[in-house]
Amino acid sequence: MVSDSSSKRLTIYDLARLAETSPSTVSAVLNGTWQRRRISKKLASKILSLAQSEGYSANMQARALRRERSGIIGMILPLYDNRYFSSIAQHFESEARRRGLFAIVSCTNRDPKQECEAARMMLAYRVECLVCTGATDPDTIAQMCAESGVQSINLDLPGSKAPSVISNNRDGARQLTHAILNRLAEEKRSDDPVLFIGGRDEDHNTRERIAGFKQAREEVGLATAEENILPCDYAADKAQAALATYMRNRSTLPSAMFVNSTISLEGIVRGLQLNGYYLDDIIFGCFDWDPLAAAFHPRLMMVRQNVIEMIDRVFELIDTPPRDSRLLIEVQPEIMGV
Amino acid sequence: MVSDSSSKRLTIYDLARLAETSPSTVSAVLNGTWQRRRISKKLASKILSLAQSEGYSANMQARALRRERSGIIGMILPLYDNRYFSSIAQHFESEARRRGLFAIVSCTNRDPKQECEAARMMLAYRVECLVCTGATDPDTIAQMCAESGVQSINLDLPGSKAPSVISNNRDGARQLTHAILNRLAEEKRSDDPVLFIGGRDEDHNTRERIAGFKQAREEVGLATAEENILPCDYAADKAQAALATYMRNRSTLPSAMFVNSTISLEGIVRGLQLNGYYLDDIIFGCFDWDPLAAAFHPRLMMVRQNVIEMIDRVFELIDTPPRDSRLLIEVQPEIMGV
DNA sequence: ACGCTATGCACAACCGATTGTGCATTCTCG
DNA sequence: CGAGAATGCACAATCGGTTGTGCATAGCGT
Structure with missing residues (x-):
């Protein structure tokens, strides 16, 4: 490492001086x-080895500015702290890396204002595409992206102004x-009530899951009482409180x-x-x-x-943007532990 | 929104034309x-409202290039998929945002090669500072950063070439x-063996935790047999296998x-x-x-x-870089569920 | 009325890469 | 041997902001 002690980083101009050639070369x-520019192999390898030994690294800001392509792809995410969202972030990152893109992920706490703010930031950094995961207000963000000429894709929750990739919530539910009803039947408790709890009833996924829940019950000839459906929001405390209230009667x-x-x-x-309470007898489906x-x-x-x-589908949409911005792709989830 | 239909985004040159003034203004x-440049309030508000109504957003690449400051702060992380690392990412992000910095987080799967690659990318994007969380080889990255004149800080696992913020693993353990021994005593099982399992014995944190484990036992007059210490790596399968082997005898x-x-x-x-096995009788400390x-x-x-x-300490170090690059800050963890 | 300061803004040179174009050489072939 | 093609590279404009500097005009005091 012959690196200079001055804290300035090497530019192509420095390398040009060292290799006694021009910056454009x-x-x-x-x-x-x-090759296309007919630079001789000899000069090319001289420059390459020089860049190597001096630890040159291109300034991505300059490159992005000139190329009018940042090489960045963005994602907004409600939270990191569960397996679903964290694996979304991880796969998104590695898939982006595989394509030579740099992934930036911002988490926005299910807050529409933070979502907008993050989207604005990402657009300012000129992301080439924005994936909106579980956004409370995906259409506003899709609109912002459209106005900047940036492709956007909804993930996990669908929107109407950009194509969406979501789970088949209804069928999963x-x-x-x-599976729950089968377990109950095996244990001769088929007639016992089943409580649906958690989620937001304004939220597309929750509504679909409730529909799937009712549909399954109907398919085995069971009606579903509305009092057994408690979309009390996602938070742990809310669910705990909702269950306590439910149990009061x-x-x-x-x-x-x-x-x-x-x-x-x-x-x-x-x-x-x-x-x-003794938990192990309760049948949980989560x-x-x-x-x-x-x-x-x-x-x-x-x-x-x-x-x-889901991430694969997202990148397919990125590679070949669909004509219809309301395209909805549903991916089948898997039931574990049956 | 009077936005033009051409997909090109507005620049200060466009705004200058619209406001009949110059780009520099x-x-x-x-x-x-x-104010410092003595632009009249009238012109300023004209430009501001124009920028607003046209939805102008500055090109961060251009700004970064000219200012020689990207406004980006980077973090590398082993994984997102547990509460510890995911909350590190979340707090890092919100703290960065509070300071007007844009956080980018990359997860590197505890793989030294991926760590280096991610660090190289971040340096190419000219991060102003890089936080290395749980890096398997923090010193190599610290070295890379130093060579680029970029500040770096180790988090969770310490290094010797950059200041580190970690938990007080020994005392936490x-x-x-x-707490475990007290529970055993309460249940009149003081003499039963306690198994230490998980982690890597090359890893600083695991070594410290083993030391803390032994120290606590010693403090109550118990020796620790080496056969009860199983640093079998972190992965679930490894721990499951290690326990199975342990139980064979x-x-x-x-x-x-x-x-x-x-x-x-x-x-x-x-x-x-x-x-x-029936689990509820086993006392677990995790x-x-x-x-x-x-x-x-x-x-x-x-x-x-x-x-x-920990994140607060990290940002304090960023604000006022310490003279000694081997500075080690230990933060006290909390025991839950005692 | 004259000099002096203050006010209000525009010019132009960057930051570091990319890329269309053009100019010397050297090579090739009739 | 000379025209035309091929080779090998350098020049300069450009991306979109930022910032040091300089030039008019207005205002003010004497």
Whole structure:
């Protein structure tokens, strides 16, 4: 490393001086267009080895400015702190890397204002595409992107102004509900009520899951009482409180629950433990997947959304943007622990 | 929105034309230096409202290039998929945002090659500072940063070429071990063996935790047999296999275990359930924190690292870089569930 | 009325890469 | 041997902001 001690970083101008050639030649060599520009192999390798030994690294800001392509792809995400969203972030990153793109992910706490702010930032950094995951207001962001001429894609929650990739929530919920009902039947408790708890009823996914829940019950000839549907938001405390309220009017726990996320499950389990209930007899179906939770409870079935396929679909949409901006792609989730 | 239909984005040159003024004036107004430059209030507000109505957004690449400051701060992270790392990412992001910096986080799967590659990318994007979280080889990255004149800070795992902020692993482990031993004593099982399982013995944190474990036992007059220390790596499968091997020579489960991460705990719990063991009697101490797991098990105590304070310390180091690059700041973790 | 300061803004040179174009040489072939 | 093609490279404009500097005009005091 012959690196200079001055803190300034090497530019192509420095390399040109060192190699006794011109900056444009250095540039052509370093970005691989030198054959097309008929630079001699000898000079090319001289420049390359010089760049290597001096630890040259191109200034991406300058490159982005000139090329009018940042090489950056953005994603906004509600949170990192569950397996679903964190694996979305991880796969998005590695898939972006595979394509020579730099992924930047911003988490926005399910807050429409933060979502907008993050989107604005990403647009300012000239992302080439923005993936909006679980956005509370995807259409506003899609609109912002469209106005800047930037492609956007919705993930996890659908929108109407950009193509969307989501799980087949209805069918996933239907299958999970069937799994719950089968377990109840095996244990001769078919007539016991099943409680649906967690999620937001303004939220597309929750509505679909409730529909799938009801549909499955209907398919085996069961009606669903509205009092057993509690979309009390996702937060653990809300779920815990909702269950407590629910229990105020009854003496026994429901034999089975369809819980709409691990964070809701957390509140429910905590509340039940706190009140000294024995958990292992309760049949849980959770629309979410957490292997640690699954390890702990013998009757916990979970829906694992197919993150790999979802991200694949997202990149397919990026590669070949669809004509119809309302395109909705649904990916089948998997039921774990049946 | 009077926005043009051409997909090109507005520049200060466009705004200058619209406001019948010069680009430099527009620039001065938009970045707040207009008072110093004696631009009239009238013209300034004209430009501002024009920028507003036209939806102007500055090109950060161009700004970064000229200012020689990207406004970006980077972090590399082993994974997102546990509460510890995901909350590190979240707090890092929001703290960066609060300071007008744009955070980019890259996860590198505990792989030294990916760590280097990510660091190289971040340096190419001219991050102003790089935080290396849980890096397997922090010094190589610190070296790369130093050569580019970029500040770097180690988080979670210490290094010798950049200041480090880590948890007080030894004392956290010591306290957790005491909590385990107290529980055993309460239940009149003081003499039962305690198994330490999970982590890597090349890893600073694991070594410190083992030291804290032994120290606590020594403080209550207990020796620690080496056969009860199993740093079998973090992965769930490794922990499950290590426990199976350990059990081959014995007839009864250990009454208590010090588990070195939630991912190891996952393997252990899964293995025990698989073999039909009853879990609730086992006392678990886990050096990690997951509220869902905590909700499930009545005798699970967890160490919650103080992420907020750690990130605060990181930003303090960024604000006032210490003279000594080997500075080590230890933050006290908290024991949950005692 | 004259000099002096203050006010209000425009000019132009960057930052570091990319890329269309053009100019010397050397080579090739009739 | 001379025209035309091929080879090998350098020049300069450009991307979109930022910022040091300089030039008019207005205002003010004597």
